[in-house]
Amino acid sequence: MSWKRVCKATDVPENTLKKFWVDGIALIVLNYGSGLRAIPPVCPHMEEPLEESGVIANCTLTCTKHLWSWDLRSLDKLGETERPLGTYEVKRDGDDVMAFVDREIVYEFDNEDDMSDDDFFKKD
Numbered sequence: 788m789s790w791k792r793v794c795k796a797t798d799v800p801e802n803t804l805k806k807f808w809v810d811g812i813a814l815i816v817l818n819y820g821s822g823l824r825a826i827p828p829v830c831p832h833m834e835e836p837l838e839e840s841g842v843i844a845n846c847t848l849t850c851t852k853h854l855w856s857w858d859l860r861s862l863d864k865l866g867e868t869e870r871p872l873g874t875y876e877v878k879r880d881g882d883d884v885m886a887f888v889d890r891e892i893v894y895e896f897d898n899e900d901d902m903s904d905d906d907f908f909k910k911d
Contacts (some may be wrong), residue, residue: 793825793884804848806838812891816884819859825875825886827864830855831894832870832895848872870894 791809800807801816806815806828813828815837830837830850838854847865849856857872858864864871873892878885 789887789889790878790880790885791888793878793886795882796823796879796884797882799823799884802843803838804841804843808887809886812887812888814886815841815879816886817841817843817848817859819843819848821860822847823877823879823884824872825884827873827892827894828890828898829894831872834894834896844890 793807793814793842804815804817806813814825815828817826819826827879828837828839829835831855832850832851832855835850835852837850837900840850842849842851843859846859848858848859852867855868857863858865859866861873862874862889873894875892876887878880
């Protein structure tokens with residue numbers, strides 16, 4: 788694959804994210820105010836759909852499910868975040884957002900932690 792049109796820049800307002808499909812591959816476009824990113828549609832922590840749990844504020848993406856965060860300018864992990872975000876290269880072509888999609892970015896998830904969120908947050 789190569790550079791593919793994902794959406795119009797106006798489809799993703801500042802400080803928001805939106806899911807799109809490109810040749811059968813799902814990705815999220817993030818507009819963090821001073822730039823755009825394209826990432827896989829799930830958090831690299833526990834496969835949480837970022838279209839439901841992702842929030843952008845102050846150039847930071849936070850997955851509200853377990854509070855993992857990344858600086859969208861540098862892609863640095865913040866706080867207790869343990870894994871990096873996978874990213875697709877992005878550019879603007881006029882009003883269009885383009886992503887370089889040569890393969891689907893897929894995270895590997897640990898299966899050893901089968902604890903549910905209810906058990907994790909349960910007080911003894």
